[in-house]
Amino acid sequence: MPSTIRVRAMASGTQTDVQALIQHPMDSGFVKDSNGVLIPPRHIETVTFEHDGKPVLIADWGPAVSKDPYIKFAFKGGAKGDTLTVTWIDNQGKTDSLEAKIA
Amino acid sequence: MSLRRAIAVVLTGLLLGGAAPGALDTDNPQAEQAAFQAYFKNRFPSLPIAEFGNGPYAVNADMRKQWEEIMQFPPYDFALDEGKTAFETKFADGKSYADCFENGGIGVRQNFPYFDTKAGEVVTLDLAINRCRQANGEKPLPYQTGLMVSLTAYMAETSRGRPFDIKIPDDPRALAAYEDGKRYFYTRRGQLNFSCASCHVTAAGQRMRADILAPALGILAAFPIYRSEWGSMGTIDRRFTTCSSQMRSEPLDPQDKSYRNLEYFLSYMSNGVPISGPGTRP
């Protein structure tokens, strides 16, 4: 099962620039399908970015974020070769995680 | 006017080259292609031919900046992965897509659509994929979304940068298909009374509500596309059918003869524009 997470992390001076694209339907629970039936809510609640085991960004998303969310941020520290871990968990309890190396 | 005089007038008119309705307007698509490309080069003099495959991003700096940001992580990436995996998976009978295409289907997208002289019709990439599936005992795929998009996305990616190379063989049926596509492109339809040309020729580069209209030259080069408006991927058929609806005209069925002929005409007009697909659009 291929990962739903794509991440690119670049060490840049004293900080690390991170971009991530996550594959997720982000269904709000308010949308009806073509038969008029409500599509049940299924959206990421929390996504966590950890550098060497310590969280550098925790985001609370929820139904307002669109399908296949993209996030871009920078954090102080981080060096080439370090490990960056991305984890998301959604309202149905499903989850995925990916470890990436900072470039 | 006496009957004799009336006949004389009509005959003179025909002799002077008045085209009978439905007659071929030209047997020179090459000249029309040159005129088409010259028109757009004139309208957008700073654009090299390669840029025409980027649609609105070629003609609007603000949109281009946003596009370049998005392209750091292309939203079609997931479809591309799915397409590559599906393309490389064997059918139940042991064959695969590679067996149906020249060069194993790699780097061939720029040759589609082509005119199949045996079958006497235009064959698009999407149609070829389904014919391949059916020839190998698989069910055909729906044309607008889903696996069809992912497969065409992968095949387009293998052709990225290769210029459109559409041929019109020396066959009256091929010319007729080209003419039909040309007719469809320039004919006004629907309650809004627009033709494809109304927006993509006359108003190319201008705004229609919040959108920037892409020039018709190279307009198919980026397909299949991830369209932000759809929040998902779509094929050329998806765009053709929704465009028809937007003009309040009943859309044709996907891969309808006229849609295929339209694709044939538009692609031929865009010979020389490099494939920029899969792509993203607003």
Place this chain on the structure above:
Amino acid sequence: MRALGIAVALASLAATAHAAKQEDAQAALADARQAEAQAASYGNRWLPAEAALKAAQDALAKQAWDDAIAQANRAKALAQRAVEQSRDQEARWRDAVIR
């Protein structure tokens, strides 16, 4: 007795009027369908014409004769415009070709 006679006369008048309206509605719908078929033969069905035609059919099914007639007439008018458009465009689309 006379009142009963008048009541019966009025009732049958109403029934006749009712039947006439129904016939009018069905005729209007038939006309609209024919116009729409003509537009379809040009491959130029307008979405609002189809919507009006459907509304006319629904109204007819609910016995809302006036509604049905109005919608059918609207559908017919739109379909006729579509036919005009197709005929006009058959002759004139070539004027738009980039040469």
